[in-house]
Amino acid sequence: MKTDWSAALAVAAMLAAGSAAAQTSASPPASRTASSAAVQTLDYVVRPGDTLIDLATAYMNRPLDYRRVQRENRVANPRRLAIGHTLALPVDLLRAEPDEARIAGFRGAATLNQDGRSAAPASGQTVREGAVLSTGANAFVRLALSDGSHVVVPSNSRVRVSRLRRYAINGAVDHALTVEAGRAESRVSPRRRPGGFAIRTPVSVSAVRGTDFRVSFDDDADRSTTEVLEGAVTIASGQAETLAAADQGVSAAAGAVRLLPLLPAPALVHPDAPQTQALVAFDIQPLPGAERYRGRVAQDAGMIEAFAEADSAPGGPLVFGEMEEGAFFLRLTALSPEGLEGKAVTYSFIRARNGVGGLASALDQRDRRRFYRFRWEAEGVGEATFRFQLWREAEDGTADGPLLVDQPGLTEEAFTLSDLPPGVYSWRVQSARHRFGRLLEAWSEPQQLRIGR
Known part of the structure; x- marks a missing residue:
């Protein structure tokens, strides 16, 4: 059974960015829950010519809202205000106008559902409140907000743009997204009050004024996670409240909230090895506390031009499958059993394909002699040279014998030997080629050859 929205977890990062003429404030109560919070106000410094009636007409939801401001600020005459005096304007009275975002980039099978139409997004396309972004496998969408903040919707995710507003009084932006499935990653610029930024899920709300954090929602487990990379996040659930600092995370499920340290970054077993095999795969050094690993591949170190993503099986390598050739970047993380x-x-x-396949051997008898022709197929781009090796297996099968043939510098995809004595042999081929300023070398798997009398 899904968690009711009224019991949603509240997450707030208290990163302040003030304004010279207007600034929000709230008197915090002794305790705070997800369903009750202090009323926020905006501190407004009176300027020459200001009246409460003019302020309400220009910046509030209704012209008559000035009466509440007059009452709460104990103003005798709404048409006469002392220059330099500070008014506390309730944020809920302030008018917010529609704001816009845009598609900063996308890759793969992505969909933008907006204005009743569903289609692939276009770079630079305007995104409005209510739009839904969906991604398939190895697909990514980068959303640019009007204040310079960015949100990445990674693969297999669905995110709704639930709020895009700008306050008329000072231009502060107020944005909110809803992760309906999968994940969202945000880097939020510090925001003027009373603006803010929030990412919601069916079981959590993560609200910030400027920080770097990730939010995910697992529908099967009815679990939401928040990971703080920069800044600090206050988490409230029921009567409980906790603070998640940078490098900490929160897992929320079934009304329970757990504050945990984020796992350190994992490490590759062979970080300098080129990816030459048919499938791109990385072996990862086991990390205590990690259940599995996640990798993302991009054309840039900032992961802006990401194009592939994969999770490993528990204890297994990270496998991406086939990939075009090039110089790329891998971002590697570990995931805990709690989903953080x-x-x-x-x-x-x-990534440069270099290998040897299609290995085969054939016997050709001519003039009472036996010729053994070994063939193979080069796998990769560009010219390659080959090295052929053959050895005799030990009689008892426990070890290999010494090399009988070791022939480098071959340019053809074949090699011939004659008059091999009866026995059991093994042979293999190495392919070598220069790609991206490096010498790439790869051996085939040994093949067995049996020669009878």
């Missing part, structure tokens, strides 16, 4: 994604490390790597 840990700190990240970024590696550069070369």
Whole structure:
């Protein structure tokens, strides 16, 4: 059974960015819950010519809202205000006008559902309140907000743009997204009050004024996670309240909230090895506390041009499958059993296909002699040279014998030997080529050859 919205977890990051003429404030109560919070006000410094009636007409939801401001600020005459005096304007009275975002970039099978139409997004396209962004496998959408903040919708996610507003009184922006499935990653610029930024899920609300954090929602587990990379986040649920600082995370499920440290960044077993095999795969050094690992591949270290993402099986390698050639970057994180994604490390790597396949051997008898022709197929781009090795297996099968043939510098995809004596042999081929300023070398798997009398 899904958690009711009225019992949603509240998450707030108290990162302040003030304004010279207007600034919000609230008197915090002794305790705060997700369903009750102090009424916020905006401190407004009176300027020459200001009246309460003019302020209400220009910046509030209704012209008559000045009466509440007059009452709460104990103003005798709404048409006569002392220059330099500070008024506390209730934020809930302030008028917010529609704001816009735009598609900063996308890759893969992504969809923008807006104004009753569903289609692939376009770079630079305007996104309005109510739009829904969806991504498939290895797809990403980067959303640019009007204040310079950015949100990444990674693969297999669905995110609704639930609020895009700008306060008329000072231009402060107020944005909110809802993660309906999958994940969202945000880097939020410090915001003028009373603006803010929030990411909601069916079981949590993460609200900030400027920080770097991630939010996910697992519908099957009815669990939401929030990971703080920069700044600080206050988490309230029921009567409980806790503070998540940078490198900490919160897992919320079934009314329970857990504050945990984020796992450190994992490490690759062979960080400098080029990816030459048919499938791109990375072996990861086991990290205590990690259940699995997540990797993202991009054309840049900042992960702006990301194009592939994969999770490992528990204890297994990180496998991406086929990938075009190039110089890329891998961002690697570890995931805890609670679903929290840990700190990240970024590696550069070369993807250049280099291998040997289609190995086969054939016997050709001519003039009472036996010729053994070994063939293979080069896998990769560009010219390659080959090295052929053959050895005899030990009689008892426990070890290999010494090399009988070791021939480098071959340019053809074949090699011929004659008059091999009866026995059991093994042979293999190495492919070598220069790509991206590096010498790439890869051996085939040994093949067995049996020669009878």
